[in-house]
Amino acid sequence: MFALEIVWDPSKGLDLGFFMLHYYSVMWIVAFLLGLNIMKRIYKHEGQSEKSLDSLFIYSVVGIMLGARLGHVIFYQPELFTEDFFSIFLPVKFKGGFEFTGFQGLASHGAAIAMIISMYLYNKKVLHKTVLWILDRVVIPVASGAVFVRLGNFINSEIIGKPTGSDFGVVFKQLGETFPRHPAQLYEAFSYVFVFLALMYFYWKTKKSEQEGFLFGLFLVLLWTVRFFVEFMKEPQGDEYFILMGFNTGQLLSIPFILIGLYFMFVYKSKRSDVEKTRS
Template sequence: MTILQIDWNPAPEIFKIGSFAIRYYSLMFVFAFMLGLYLMKKIFINEKIQIEKLDSLFIYTVVATLIGARLGHFLFYDPEFLIRKPLEVILPFRFSPKFEFTGFAGLASHGAAIGVIIAMYLYSKKVLKKPILFILDRIVVPVALGAMFVRLGNLMNSEIIGKPTNSNYGFVFKRLGEDFPRHPAQLYEAISYLVIFGILMFVYWKTDKKQRSGYLFGLFFVLLWTVRFFVEFFKEAQVEGREDWIFGLNTGQVLSIPLILVGLYFMFKKNNKG
């Protein structure tokens, strides 16, 4: 072992009672949503929005994130499972070969993004009574921090692993029965998302960019999906045969490109004073 090589073998479960287990991955989601709620409260106070409307925002966001990410995973990466076992897609249980609590393992960030945008449209119309870009420009700040926690959860689960480094540098994922180091791609993304969070916090609190409708939302999309695009070069393909899906790009990269373009549009569109 060298100082640049880490034997990685944490138990994914904090504790287990029968088939029910509390996992680090689930705990990371709790951290993400709780800190997100705290940050949005600060933003609502700053924007002089009724705090009572925060409860609805929390519910909309949690439900949209879980449903969107879950459906996105199976639509983009495993559509056959969605057709064969639709109930196991939307419920945190496995029914065969025996009943078992599984949690929501198998979540796709692209699906979560679509789900949250749809939810924010409904929230802006039914509760907030403001344009959808107003809430999107603000919710992306805590979402960036939440993305960091999700990737830390992936690291604790030893999933979404990186490619072999072919050197003494990297993480050896002992839980997978391996003895060679891989790129800690989950950590690359987590650190990048923390930096993006810092950038968005600075732009929101220290500049007047939040007055430009869609700018923060666009900046978030450009930064996050660009990071995702480049980190994918260090990841193993999540679906066999998808490492060279279109033009030598894998699924995650192909799905990221249109979202980067969407972000650029909102950053540089004309007449974007809101």
């Protein structure tokens, strides 16, 4: 019988002498740099200035990283607020001795909320269009970035899948295991490639970018639907504080995003579009 069992035991990162540069951190850097290049092409197409693009990059990095970290702590590791507060915001831990940990413990739900808030602030201070205008475009590089973040999780042997109970799967040797698990991180990363391609298609090949809120809604529906179903194959993350009808924290948090996405795709109508139609 054909068996596909992979023993996964990579190094954690690059030893630079004075600290370890974790591959997970590298994946985040790649995600942001690729995202910057994608948005540069989009902004050029939209006739936006490079100065506004530079500001967008800063707002995105600060907002998403801060939101992702706070989201993880709030939903999965709230004890850090009392046990090791400064480790929430710094890539180090102090409890049990000082240690450089890199950027670990980041939640996509928190990142999504922070992205919306940071884009609101960016639009108010810099762009002066509408929040949905920038969200419709920024979700394209965000989708591509999600691919690399999940690859980073795979390299770190974190957010692991459940045991397969067969000869198929990945043995996470870093965790001291000898049995195969579902490579849930790779399932998710592979699915996000198609989310990214779908958004690229609708932006460049259709006029859906003119329907304010559609691309943002499509992103929410596709990405969080993927997350919802992949969660069935994942081990619980930290302490699961919310479990309802067999759904875990990640799934319950995904449902509102999916519903919001459907609203923007099929219900929402821009007031600006109505004004333009009236004038015409």
